[in-house]
Amino acid sequence: MPSPLRHFAVNATDLDAARRFYAAVFDWRFTPWGPPGFFKIDTGDSAVFGALQQRRELADGVPMRGLEVTFAVDDVAAVVRAAVAAGGRVLMDTTTISGVGHLAWIEDPDGNAIGAMQYDAAAE
Structure with missing residues (x-):
């Protein structure tokens, strides 16, 4: 999807x-x-x-420039695995934002930071 x-x-x-x-x-x-x-x-x-x-910095010594984007995903763990398998890397392990969902930051092979959020209003 x-x-x-x-x-x-x-x-x-x-x-x-x-x-x-x-x-x-x-x-x-x-x-x-x-x-x-x-x-x-x-x-x-x-x-x-x-x-x-x-x-802020998602990677040490690399300040965020431009706009950050976060995409809604059905399964944040699957997206992280797919990103790594496709040549990307994890910038921030999955973390829970209470009442919002589960967020991970990944980097594409060219160094662009991308947020992946599995939205869940009941997240604690």
């Missing part, structure tokens, strides 16, 4: 400047959510969720 784009994140060093920019350019709205430095983005599209967050 195809895995649809479900979530994207903008990583920013200056969150206030990023909020001003995206509000002015795309008319996005931001709501604080979760840990400090994390905002939900209201893009007007209820099928794809967005976040603005403090820039």
Whole structure:
């Protein structure tokens, strides 16, 4: 079954400047959510969720640049296995986000980071 784009994140060093920019350019709205430095983005599209967050590193010494994307998958463990078998690598082992689901970060053979989320509202 195809895995649809479900979530994207903008990583920013200056969150206030990023909020001003995206509000002015795309008319996005931001709501604080979760840990400090994390905002939900209201893009007007209820099928794809967005976040603005403090820039981070998924691999040591490699700051996230550009947009992060997360795809909805039926079985995150199977996706991780398939990624490794296809020449990718695991950047972050599967972790559970309470009330959201199970998330893993993988890297394609060209170094692009990709999130795979098995959504589960009952996840603990």
